[in-house]
Amino acid sequence: MSGKPKLYYFDGRGRMETIRWLLAAAGVEFEEQFCETREDLLKLRQDGHLLFQQVPMVEIDGMKMVQTRAILNYIAGKYNLYGKNLKERALIDMYVEATSDLNEIIMHHPLQPPENKAKHLASIIEKATMRYFPVYEKALKDHGQDFLVGNQFSRADVQLLETILMAEECKPDILSKFPVLQVFKARISNIPTIKKFLQPGSQRKLPLDAALIPKVISIFNIGNE
Ligand code: P9H
Numbered sequence: 001m002s003g004k005p006k007l008y009y010f011d012g013r014g015r016m017e018t019i020r021w022l023l024a025a026a027g028v029e030f031e032e033q034f035c036e037t038r039e040d041l042l043k044l045r046q047d048g049h050l051l052f053q054q055v056p057m058v059e060i061d062g063m064k065m066v067q068t069r070a071i072l073n074y075i076a077g078k079y080n081l082y083g084k085n086l087k088e089r090a091l092i093d094m095y096v097e098a099t100s101d102l103n104e105i106i107m108h109h110p111l112q113p114p115e116n117k118a119k120h121l122a123s124i125i126e127k128a129t130m131r132y133f134p135v136y137e138k139a140l141k142d143h144g145q146d147f148l149v150g151n152q153f154s155r156a157d158v159q160l161l162e163t164i165l166m167a168e169e170c171k172p173d174i175l176s177k178f179p180v181l182q183v184f185k186a187r188i189s190n191i192p193t194i195k196k197f198l199q200p201g202s203q204r205k206l207p208l209d210a211a212l213i214p215k216v217i218s219i220f221n222i223g224n225e
Helices: 017-025 040-046 068-078 086-108 116-141 155-170 178-188 190-197 212-219
Strands: 006-009 031-034 059-060 062-068
Touching: 017 086, 017 190, 031 116, 040 212, 059 068, 059 212, 062 068, 068 178, 086 116, 086 155, 116 155, 116 178, 116 212, 178 190
Parallel strands: 006 031
Antiparallel strands: 006 059, 059 062
């Protein structure tokens, strides 16, 4: 074991991408083992590596962690991205649970049947612009600080930036009515660790595309569970 965290998932975003973002933002190098086939997933199960028979799984500090939120909480705590006290953590949790809700909708968009794509995209844009982004725009405007919580960099900033970029892939001008978020996006994107992760050639994954979708469907037996 190299001491670096090792991530077990398929070679794409899905539920592992936010974990990649948080490790990258913390400046932590990590290794990856990709499930290319269903056999790869079944092998991880047979070898007893998956507590609930599911990935993402992250080997870190001698643990085989599963459950995305549990993994994110551990990384945020370990690398001081979780606020200075319980109240800040509470606010961070409210913010990241909301970005996760929007992220969850966006990450499933590529897996939508063609006849449902347009409606699903419309709901992404509606929720982003009417429910979630107005909250972050107001919070940043009201306190005028560089970061969402406690005037210091936290997982809330990382996960909001990730979700903003995913939403912009759905609708490039989705931030047109959010001037403060536009400035926030530029500021957080220029943090050295994140700037490096946004460079081509990093371990950041591309959106699920036509080539990868059938592979994901076969690995996880989607639709035949
Ligand atoms: N609570 C792939 C692409 C986009 C979105 C989701 C899945 C849930 C957590 C095998 N893992 C399709 O559903 C694949 C979870 C973890 C847990 C899995 C099975 C998923 C996907 C792969 N499915 O937050 O970690 O749903 O292992 O038998 O359940 S990810």
